[in-house]
Amino acid sequence: MTTPTKTSSFRPDIQGLRAIAVLLVVLYHSGVSVLGGGYVGVDVFFVISGFLITSHLLGSLERDGRIRFREFYAKRARRILPASFAVVLFTVIASFIWVNPLQLTQVLQGAAWTALYVPNYLFAVEGTDYLAETIPSVFQHYWSLGIEEQFYILWPALLTGAFLLLRRRPKLVTWVILAVAVVSFAACLLVVSRSQPWAFFSLPTRAWELAVGGLVAALLRTRPAWIATGIAGLSAWVGLIAVIAAGFTFTSSTPFPGLSTLLPVLGTAALIIGGASSTRWSPAPLLSLRPMQFVGAISYSLYLVHWPMQQIPQSAVGYNNPLPLWVTLGLAVLSVPLAWLSFRYIEEPFRTSPRARRASASATLIATGATSAVIAVTAICLLLVGNLTPISSGRAVEAGQPLSVPPVVPSFVPSNLTPQLREASNDNSVVYANGCHQGPTGRDANGCWFGSNTDAPVVALFGDSHAASWVPAFAAMAEAGEIRLNSNSKSSCGSVQTASEQAAPGTSCAVWRDRVIERLRADPPDIIVLANFAAARVEGESDPAQAWRDGIAQTLAELPAASRVVIMADSPNFGITPAMCLAAHLEDVSACEVDRAVALRDDLRSVERDTDGADWIDLTDYICDDLSCSPVVGNYLVSRDAHHLTKTFAEALTPALRERLLSATSTARGT
Known part of the structure; x- marks a missing residue:
């Protein structure tokens, strides 16, 4: 994700492009079925980030012959982290109120990894399927922020090293950027066929998308003559169509990331190039309309707040009761004023206020590190304490009885359930x-x-x-x-x-x-x-x-x-992990049963x-009667996830x- 940059080189067309990207993601997460590929909005953000950051870094190298690392990292921290930390804090508080105790463990784990800037690797290790997860983490959307933060840490050092090794010739650095893009894309194609979660969530397999933005930045610094022609403007329209087409035609079944990712990535690159053109054929006037500028300005905060706004209410009612579309769209609309509040009272003050500008880079980085540490340590401590608390009705049933047909199903979650709900995923x-x-x-x-x-x-x-x-x-x-x-x-x-x-x-x-x-x-x-x-x-x-x-x-x-x-x-097949449902219905196991015809x-x-x-x-009659299948039989928990015993x-x-x-x-x- 990127936050708006208000400088003399501010480009309204990129602000409008941010609006398109965030609307694709928000509507996709709201369940708008015709936007089955709305997740490509994140890829649009990646290209924008690579373009803006590389433009800044190459400018510093050409102008000063070096990059002031402390100032760079402090500036990025002020722009990205205050809103990010605020959403983490409010999400954890809301989760304590509305989320069941088993899912709260997932929330606290996600908060700790997010505070340490590596949530993407948590989801990779867990084998998360971003496009088909039945009970996703409330911090799952932070995966892209993790990739960008890791990119921001490594990219300045890489460009500086290349600049010095190539005898301070900025144009030759372009070849290094191209090499990164090619190697990363090859790694993406190689890894996705073996482990889609690692290809989806890891920086090495996604860096090529940011590097494409970097290539665009390097290209535009050379100011080729054709940029001012109608070709660039018309190609931008093709790029816009490519991005929108990906949003409407891609689905959860589309192999992703991979070759298909080229469509939104190259489309975004064409849009950025075309927006730099002064030709009237560019879609820049459309992207510069006031509504697009407003959504683009709050796009970072909107991206941060919209996902917990969807997931916490869903968790409160249970994932076995999907929220209807009119509710999820209503939550998406409600996210807009919340995002504006975050933008107005968190993003902007930390970025532009005189006090923020007076703060030294060292003080900013120390404060950032301390805040990250406090959030991570607090989340881990709460997680350890929570794991010591049993999740059950407090009542036991007779244990060790032979299974029978039809199954004997208790009405409550027994205190002697085996395995316990917290242990189910590892059983x-x-x-x-x-x-x-x-x-x-x-x-x-x-x-x-x-x-x-x-x-x-x-x-x-x-x-x-x-x-x-x-x-x-x-x-x-x-x-x-x-x-x-x-x-x-x-x-x-x-x-x-x-x-x-x-x-x-x-x-x-x-x-x-x-x-x-x-x-x-x-x-x-x-x-x-x-x-x-x-x-x-x-x-x-x-x-x-x-x-x-x-x-x-x-x-x-x-x-x-x-x-x-x-x-x-x-x-x-229970559809969702039974333990999550049972943790929210300790006195009513029947709420987590599934019709036999469905299971x-x-x-x-x-x-x-x-x-x-x-x-x-x-052997299913030991789990299901004529009408339904139960996740609890006797004192046994049947499934560790949706469909594995x-x-x-x-x-x-x-x-x-x-x-x-x-x-x-x-x-x-x-x-």
């Missing part, structure tokens, strides 16, 4: 900790073994992360000597694949899957269990049921004929049940699995 299969489960880029197809009874039938579990969530139940049987388990699982990579997935050979998923099948064919196990997130595998298919039927048939044809094949019915895909289940040549094991509940399903699997094992061995 995971051992295959994640021991490296057996392959991540998005993994290709190791050897699997891992459980059980030491060499006379026991061999069971190969094969699938995506949903297969991994079943490992605890199968492993319990292996440890009891009833089977030998070979676990083969990889994130977002099914053992059953649709035709569209099979049309992408050479990916880590395709390579891993082919290698597993090759190994199974070379040494056929007694049982092969296919477990997949079926709904994800057929997403985007015109006929999901037929695509799944064809995929299963293709997989059965590839597997060894000597093995008995079993298909595991998929676990329920289970009957079309895909029917395909699996009716498949010739495979058995079907369905907790390790504890999977283990509790072992007796039910044993009964069904051993009959298939007997058939496989001909007994």
Whole structure:
């Protein structure tokens, strides 16, 4: 994000471009469906930031032969951090009032990372999907601010070093900027195919967008003759169309960042270049209209306040009750006067008041560091204290009872719930900790073994992360000597694949899957269990049921004929993380139940049940009755997130699995 710069070189067209960028983001976050690509507004801001900062830095190098680092960082701190810190503070206070205690942990963690200027890496480490997160952090929008802050720290030093190494020839620095853009863009393309969150949130894979703005700054300093022609103005219109088109045509399914990001980035570059032209063909007059100037002026504060304005009310009513569009748009409108107040009474005074101007750079930086430290330490202390506070109704239920059909569902969140709500996200299969489960880029197809009874039938579990969530139940049987388990699982990579997935050979998923099948064919196990997130595998298919039927048939044809094949019915999809919902409804578990027809895909289940040549094991009746599926059964928490079983509940399903699997094992061995 960038804040307006009021200097003699102030450009109204860039102010208007800020308005377009922030409106794209705000309307996208408000749920306006036709703006499925509104997130590209952030990319527009990146290019603007790179242009403005590089213009300033190159000017300093040409004029003074150096950059005054303390003054530069102090000036950036005064412009960016006061409003940022204020929104962090008010967001935390509002969260204490309206957010459930489990989500408050997420809020405090986000506040600490934000205060340390690295929130983007928090979301990268957590594997956040910015375009499809069901319960996003109230500080998730700070990821872009983190990238810009990190850029501001490194960019002056890089340009200064290049300037000195190239014997103080500013024009040659342009080649360094170009090199940064090319290397960063290549890194983006490489990383996005392996880990989209890291490509989305990290500075090295996003720096090219800011560097493109830097290239524009370097170009305009040379004042080429064609800038004054109608070509530059007309190209700016093309750029404007490109930015708007990206906002309307991109969706959460668009591969991003990557090649598609070129559309808004190059479009913004064309707009900035065209705005520097004096030709009447430029869209600068449109961007300079008073409403555009107003929104552009408050764009930084509007970006900061609009997201918590959306998320805190949503959290208060529960993410299982999405706010209607008229409410989210109303909240977006309400964000405008709040943003103006922030701009008028926080941004402007810290940037332009005589007292702020008199403050030394050292004093500004010391105050900034102290404020960051206070916010981070306070958030961490509150987080540690909060984690010691149990989240439950305070009442217990009888523990350790065998699971039954239909499930026994308490009306409240038991104090002896296992795992506890705070521990749910980490209650995971051992295959994640021991490296057996392959991540998005993994290709190791050897699997891992459980059980030491060499006379026991061999069971190969094969699938995506949903297969991994079943490992605890199968492993319990292996440890009891009833089977030998070979676990083969990889994130977002099914053992059953649709035709569209099979049309992408050479990916880590395709390579891993082919290698597993090759190994199974070379040494056929007694049982092969296919477990997949079926709904994800057929997403985007015109006929999901037929695509799944064809995929299963293709997989059965590839597997060894000597093995008995079993298909595991998929676990329920609760839509959101149940622990978050339960933390807000400690006395009413039913508020977090999901209709059976919504939680289970009957079309895909029917395909699996009716498949010739495979058995079907369905344990969902231990979670769901005829009407709904519950996130709490007895004293067990069913899912650690929207659709992955907790390790504890999977283990509790072992007796039910044993009964069904051993009959298939007997058939496989001909007994």
